[in-house]
Amino acid sequence: MQIQSLSIQNFRNLQPLRLHFSPQLNIIYGDNAAGKTSILESLFILGHGRSFRTSRHSKLIHHEQDSFTLYGELNAYNVLHRLGIQRFRNNDVKMRLDQEPLTKLSDLVALAPIQVLAPEHYELLTKGPSGRRKLLDWGVFHVEHSFLKRWQSCHRLILQRNKLLKTSRNYQELSVWDQQLVPLSEQVSHYRQQYIDLLTPLFKQIAGKFLPEVKLSLAFYQGWQGNDLAALLKEQYNKDKRLGYTQSTIQKADIKIMSGKKLAADYLSRGQQKLVTTALKLAQLSLAQQRGQQYPVFLLDDIGAELDEKHQRMLLDFLAQQPENQQIFITCVHLDPLKSLLNRYNNAKLFHVEHGAVTAIEASK
Numbered sequence: 024m025q026i027q028s029l030s031i032q033n034f035r036n037l038q039p040l041r042l043h044f045s046p047q048l049n050i051i052y053g054d055n056a057a058g059k060t061s062i063l064e065s066l067f068i069l070g071h072g073r074s075f076r077t078s079r080h081s082k083l084i085h086h087e088q089d090s091f092t093l094y095g096e097l098n099a100y101n102v103l104h105r106l107g108i109q110r111f112r113n114n115d116v117k118m119r120l121d122q123e124p125l126t127k128l129s130d131l132v133a134l135a136p137i138q139v140l141a142p143e144h145y146e147l148l149t150k151g152p153s154g155r156r157k158l159l160d161w162g163v164f165h166v167e168h169s170f171l172k173r174w175q176s177c178h179r180l181i182l183q184r185n186k187l188l189k190t191s192r193n194y195q196e197l198s199v200w201d202q203q204l205v206p207l208s209e210q211v212s213h214y215r216q217q218y219i220d221l222l223t224p225l226f227k228q229i230a231g232k233f234l235p236e237v238k239l240s241l242a243f244y245q246g247w248q249g250n251d252l253a254a255l256l257k258e259q260y261n262k263d264k265r266l267g268y269t270q271s272t273i274q275k276a277d278i279k280i281m282s283g284k285k286l287a288a289d290y291l292s293r294g295q296q297k298l299v300t301t302a303l304k305l306a307q308l309s310l311a312q313q314r315g316q317q318y319p320v321f322l323l324d325d326i327g328a329e330l331d332e333k334h335q336r337m338l339l340d341f342l343a344q345q346p347e348n349q350q351i352f353i354t355c356v357h358l359d360p361l362k363s364l365l366n367r368y369n370n371a372k373l374f375h376v377e378h379g380a381v382t383a384i385e386a387s388k
């Protein structure tokens with residue numbers, strides 16, 4: 024997938040603008056607080072309907088305005104699509120795809136795979152499992168679109184079960200729900216496990232280059248112990264009732280990132296943890312390419328801020344070896360470290376951002 028152009032209105036500090044992108048490499052540079060990440064954020068919203076920096080949409084709207092509007096031209100499966108998203112302070116959202124109203128976020132996500140690696144993600148290992156689960160589910164969804172429907176049904180059933188737990192007098196009253204919940208949960212877990220199995224060799228290969236000193240691997244925790252979820256739900260009924268929620272669900276799933284037999288988060292330095300996150304995201308990108316899916320657009324925020332020079336070079340070398348139709352966006356304060364990457368592309372585009380205004384610069388200059 025490639026983003027051909029983007030118009031932005033009333034988004035964070037950005038002045039109204041329209042940008043035409045390179046199908047390969049785009050570099051957005053400028054001083055701190057110029058608005059570089061805001062551009063990446065708006066690109067991310069085209070494929071996710073939400074930001075990667077905040078869950079509060081109102082923060083994205085320019086201080087003095089009531090709504091922001093994004094309008095993107097996307098090339099998906101060699102077809103040009105026009106996507107418009109408008110978000111209001113009261114949380115209303117209007118989305119249109121090719122002139123038609125778009126009501127399902129999943130259609131947007133399926134159309135436009137967009138992946139981001141930003142400083143926010145470098146705490147992926149130490150924070151709770153929800154970030155890792157999001158990363159996993161985004162990947163699973165792009166391998167297997169039918170995953171989402173099952174995932175949503177499962178969440179609905181868990182919600183209903185939790186409500187019923189409070190009023191139920193014995194397990195029998197819940198067992199009908201569990202007859203539906205158990206097979207659905209097992210299917211969701213099966214897809215997740217399959218994805219981890221596909222991702223692991225690529226992750227090991229990439230992590231092995233970035234961190235040759237540690238032996239990393241991935242393990243999948245499905246959200247409960249053992250293989251008999253039906254028996255577990257029955258056995259845990261009294262405790263679930265006391266707690267007011269179901270303990271063993273797909274909502275507890277996690278990717279365990281291991282260093283040998285230990286959890287990587289407990290033993291690796293902060294720098295090493297950043298490299299593990301980088302390797303995970305790059306492995307997801309490689310997996311999509313390997314499977315002949317639509318290549319996700321890859322957004323890399325603030326390359327200079329988090330990695331040392333040696334690993335920055337390794338990351339840039341990795342990006343320099345990407346296939347031709349892989350679109351990449353990178354933000355940075357200094358252009359110098361990116362010169363060798365720029366030299367590899369004859370159609371790279373540079374954008375200079377200053378106080379929310381963006382100027383396209385010829386890459387040859």
Ligand SMILES: Nc1ncnc2c1ncn2[C@@H]1O[C@H](COP(=O)(O)OP(=O)(O)OP(=O)(O)O)[C@@H](O)[C@H]1O
Pocket residue numbers: 034035036037053054055056057058059060061062081082083084085086087325356
């Ligand atoms: N809703 C908003 N309305 C107006 N301005 C905003 C809004 N939200 C954030 N800003 C401002 O937008 C500016 C740009 O922020 P952004 O994070 O995009 O900068 P950046 O160029 O990526 O900076 P850095 O290099 O420091 O990461 C900041 O000064 C921020 O305070």
